Amino acid sequence: MSESAKILEAWDFYSDEHTDLDGWPHDELAYGLRASQRDADTMSAFEPLQAGVRHLLATAEVQLVRLPANTAQSRWVYQLGVLRSALDQLDELRDEWLENSSTLRPGTAEFDNALALHQAESWSYLDDWASHGHALREINTAARGAPSSLTPAPALAPVRRTAARK
Template sequence: MESEAILAAWDAYSDKHTDADGWPYDEVTYGWRMVQRDAETWRAFQPVRTCARQLLSTAAVQLQHINAGDIAPHWASHLRELTQALERLEALRSEHDKVREARRTSEPVSQEAFVDSLAERNEEAWSHLDTWAAKGRTLLDIHAVALKAPVRWIRAAPAPTAAAVRRAARRG
C-alpha cells in the first residue's frame, strides 16, 4: 500500500534526523518534512475515500453472513474504528472546503492562511489516516472470507392463500 510506503519513508527519515530521545536535530526541516508526509498520506487516501463508505457498508453486510467461527474477533471493532476515522476525515475535509470556498468568494483568504489551513487539516487527519492504513486490511479480510462462505439460501415466503387475502381485505 502507498500509505505503508509513506510511513516507512517517514520512519526512516525520523530515525536519521532525531536524537536518541526522538528530538529532531533541525526542527524547521523536520516540521516541513512532517507537513510533506501528512500531505502525501492525505493524497494517498483519496482514491479510497470516494468509496470508503460503500466499502464499510459492504463489509458490515458480509460480516452478518459469515459463520461466527470464521469471524476474526477484531473485525467488528476495526469496522467501528474505520467508520469513526472516516467520519472525522469527512469533517476535516468539509471544514477545509469552507476555507477554500471563502478564498473564492467575498471573504478573501490569503495564500498563507489557505496553506496553513491545508497543513492543519492534513496534520489533524494523520491519526485517522493511520487508522485506515493500519486497519483497512480488515475490509479485504472480511471480503475474502465472505467469498469462501457457503451461500445461504433464503426461502421465499409462500404466497398467501385466497382466504388469507380476503381476511386481510376485510380488516383493511
C-alpha cells in the same frame, strides 16, 4: 505494499534518522516540513478511495454480520469501528476545510498554511485507514469463501423406495 504503507515506512525511517533517542527532532523546522509532506502524501493516497470507501465499509459490516462465527476474526469488529470513526472524523474535517477554505485564495501563504493544518489534523485518521484498511479485504475474502445460505446443501444418497408388498 500499498502507497500509504510506503509513505508510513518512509516516515518511520526519516523519523528514526532525524530524532534523538528521546524522539526529539534534531532540526525542528526540517522535521516539521517533512511531517507536512507526509501528511499531504497520505491524503493524496487516500483521495482516490474517498468516493467509494463508505460503501466498502458498509459492505464489510454486512459481510461480517453474515459470516459464520468460526470464520470471523475477533479483531475485525474493532478494526471496522476504528475505520468508521476515522471516516466520520475525516468527513467532519473535510466539511470544515471546505467551509474555511472558501474564503482563502489558493497560492497564498494563508491558504497553504490552512491546507497544511487541515492535512495535519487529518493524518492520524488517514493513518488509521492505512493501518486497519486491510480488514475490509480480509472480511471480503472470508465472505467469498464462506458457505452461502443460498447454496443448496450437498445432496444425500437417494432414498430407495420400495413398493409396498401385499
